[in-house]
Amino acid sequence: MIMQLYLHIFTTFTNLxxxxxxxxxLYHQRLSFSTSPLTIISTNLLNLHVYLENFNDCLYLLDGRFNQLYTLSANISFICASPLTINNKEKIPTLKCFSLHCDIETCVYDELILPLLHRMLNLEKLSLCLIVGDRKTFFDGNDLKINIINNMSRLNIFTFNIRSSSRFYNQINLPSNENIQNTFRADEKGHCHIYxxxxxLNYYDGITNNFPGGIFKYVRKVSLFDEHPFEHEFFLRIAQSFPLMxxxxxxxxxxxxxxxxxxSKNENQDLSIIKYPYLKELDLIHSCIDYHAQFLLDMLM
Structure with a gap:
């Protein structure tokens, strides 16, 4: 049904x-062209914002059928290898703005996403929101500079939120603190978050004790996780960093x-009260009893 609606829009509004x-x-349906190949060709479409099922659907949209497309914003359900052969080599000279968002981990960034970005030789604005798994190295400033920025001479605006993990993690090859915002170890993997x-974004997930702080006025949803305990001072830093959480x-x-x-020392000094003035939902299901007490006794909502 959603494909029929999409096709009907283009056949009805030919100058769109x-x-x-x-x-x-009501429905979180996404476009997918795997079963119904896209037959639309438009020389008028300039700006497209779309939710897609997989990465191949994005390649379909950029295969030349919209040859005047200036802006493409794609929110993709998953990005993985496919047996289908779709052109991912020809340059896309008209595209000036590109946004790629995927909330599910992908292991084919270097094989699929990077080649697509290298086709966009005239790109001026780029936004990436990705979770990348099982790379040999973490993402850091040098990685982005060498593989993206240096290949886009006209790029003026680059926003990104990238989480990466690697089983090749060790203390020797960690990026410097100047290039990463958050690095920790869990589940025999190294994890890194750069932004x-x-x-x-209105959410910030997977915050650990290594969180450096800052002011994040757009964030409304926060999740915390670590294999080491969160102390009172950490929660104070969270409350200060996310004032509208x-x-x-x-x-x-x-x-x-x-x-x-x-x-154990019978110390009864009062800790500072932590205030969460906008907090509406609190999930402590996967936390020990200390954190229940933390929020019942040491906070104001």
Whole structure:
């Protein structure tokens, strides 16, 4: 049904220049051309915002059928290898703005995404929001400079939010703190998170004790996870960094060390009250009892 609607739009509005084709309020359907190949050709469409099922669907849109396309914003469900052979080599000279967003981890960034970006030789604005797994190296500033920025001489605006993981992690080949915002180790993997600033997404996931702080005024949803305990000072930093936070999820099974130390010494000094003035939802299902007490006794909502 969604494909028929998409086709009907182009056949009805033959001079269409701008199209924002996102999921409806009732259905989270995405476009997919794997079963119904796209037959539309338009020389008028300039600006397209679309939700797609997979990466091949994005390649279909950039195979030349929209040869005047200036802006493409693609939110893709998953990015993975495919047995289908789709052109991912010809240059795309008209495209000036490109946004790629995917919330599911991909292991084919270097094989699929990077070659696509290298086709966009006249790109002026680029936005990437990705989770990349099992690379030999983490993403850092040098990686982005060598593989993206140096290949796009006209690029003026580059925003990114990239999480990467590697099983080849070790302390020797870690990027410097100047190039990464958050690095930690879990599940025998190394994890790294880099992002452009100011951070404009409305969520920030997977925050650990290594979180450096800052002010994130656009963020409304936050999730915390670590294999080491979160102490009172950490939650104070979270409250200060996300002043408009509405949803908070805490995942940590480790007892708070500082709290146990104070109790063993019979120290009863009052800790500063942490305020979360806009918090509406709090998830402590996957956390130990110390964090229940933390939010019941040491905070204001």
């Amino acid at each position: 220049q701008y199209l924002n084709f996102g999921p409806s309020l 452009s600033y100011p951070y404009k 509405e949803k908070l999820s805490v995942r940590n099974e480790q007892r708070q060390i500082n709290k146990q130390f104070r109790q």
